[in-house]
Amino acid sequence: MKLAYLKKNRYLYLMLVPVLLWYLIFMYVPMYGLVLAFQDYNFSAGYFGSEFVGLTNFKILFDDPSFLNAFENTFIINFYRIVFGFPLPIIFAVLINEVYHMKLKKIVQTITYLPHFISWIVLAGILNSVLSLDSGLINIILSSFGFEQIDFFLENEYFRPMLIITEIWKEIGWNTIIYLAAIAGINPTLYEAAVMDGANRLQRIIHVTIPCIRNVIAIMLILQIGNILQMGFDQIYNLYNPAVFESADIIDTYIVRNLTNSTNLSIPAAAGLIKAIICFGLLVMANWLAKRMGNQGIY
Numbered sequence: 148m149k150l151a152y153l154k155k156n157r158y159l160y161l162m163l164v165p166v167l168l169w170y171l172i173f174m175y176v177p178m179y180g181l182v183l184a185f186q187d188y189n190f191s192a193g194y195f196g197s198e199f200v201g202l203t204n205f206k207i208l209f210d211d212p213s214f215l216n217a218f219e220n221t222f223i224i225n226f227y228r229i230v231f232g233f234p235l236p237i238i239f240a241v242l243i244n245e246v247y248h249m250k251l252k253k254i255v256q257t258i259t260y261l262p263h264f265i266s267w268i269v270l271a272g273i274l275n276s277v278l279s280l281d282s283g284l285i286n287i288i289l290s291s292f293g294f295e296q297i298d299f300f301l302e303n304e305y306f307r308p309m310l311i312i313t314e315i316w317k318e319i320g321w322n323t324i325i326y327l328a329a330i331a332g333i334n335p336t337l338y339e340a341a342v343m344d345g346a347n348r349l350q351r352i353i354h355v356t357i358p359c360i361r362n363v364i365a366i367m368l369i370l371q372i373g374n375i376l377q378m379g380f381d382q383i384y385n386l387y388n389p390a391v392f393e394s395a396d397i398i399d400t401y402i403v404r405n406l407t408n409s410t411n412l413s414i415p416a417a418a419g420l421i422k423a424i425i426c427f428g429l430l431v432m433a434n435w436l437a438k439r440m441g442n443q444g445i446y
Contacts (some may be wrong), residue, residue: 161400174219175336190410203279204417213392214418216403220394221422224310224383225375233371239319241352259320271385275300276312277278300386303394309397314382325367365442373430376422398422 153160179194184204186197208214239259239348246252262270277284278299286296298306333356341351371378387395402415434444 181416184420185415185417186413188411188413188416195294196360200413204413205224205421207414208417208421213396214398216393217396217398221376221379221397221399224307224395224397225309226377227311228314228378229368229371229375231311232318233368235315236319236322237326237360240323240330241356243323243327243358245352251389256320256323259323260322261379262317263321265317267381267385270313270317274309274386278309300388301390303391306387306391307394310379310382310386314379317337325363326360329363330356333359362443366445369430369433369437369445372433373426375429376426 182194183197185199185201186194187200187203188197192198243252246255258369265273276282278286280286280296280298280301283299285299289296297305299309337355337359338351341355346354376398379397380403383395383397384400384403387400396417398421402418405415405418406412430445434446438444
């Protein structure tokens with residue numbers, strides 16, 4: 148029976164081969180490079196000839212104040228991203244769904260999607276023009292109202308909020324796509340039944356829309372928690388500078404800086420391994436909690 152099923156669907160399985168090869172070549176084979184984290188890697192000696200030093204590289208990392216600062220910043224920045232950035236696309240998707248004027252809905256969606264397609268390299272230049280101390284639009288407005296000007300790029304107090312706000316602005320439209328698709332899949336008869344029961348628009352949102360997309364929300368939250376140490380490199384790398392290392396340096400920028408300033412690959416490899424292990428642990432824990440709460444997990 149199984150052989151007959153495989154034979155019948157052989158072309159569908161054949162379509163999986165390129166995907167599996169991609170994962171094998173670019174995801175699983177490079178995992179052998181994790182051995183660098185446990186070596187004093189030497190280019191001339193290579194993987195097999197470099198000295199094995201055990202957990203020495205990890206001890207060096209946790210004795211390094213710069214790494215500990217980057218580790219803390221990574222958690223704090225991405226925690227704020229989840230707390231403030233995760234609910235907004237859900238709210239925005241619900242609001243867009245409640246707009247019955249199709250032309251207006253398409254205009255709003257297009258305007259909010261557009262920033263996603265602009266790279267952070269370009270946006271860094273735009274933000275520098277808007278937020279710069281001397282000629283930035285925001286500081287010109289603050290001056291005109293008699294307020295003190297703010298150097299958003301050089302003051303630790305304002306740099307993190309700027310990161311969170313600009314990230315939300317860039318991605319909120321794009322992140323609504325999944326929720327809008329989930330809302331579109333809700334059975335219309337549920338809304339009709341709610342109307343028959345006398346539910347107003349807000350009650351239909353609370354008692355029909357949100358419960359019906361609860362599993363999608365749970366899955367997206369699990370994925371975000373699992374990526375809590377992975378998010379934000381492009382944005383921060385293009386916006387930060389040494390003046391705000393205290394509040395903006397994250398593990399990824401720490402790794403890149405070490406690769407740029409040193410030929411020792413073992414320390415960045417150890418930092419990357421720490422990040423991967425923590426992300427895996429958080430993913431498993433978030434998935435377990437979601438299932439315990441009655442939601443659908445990712446596995």
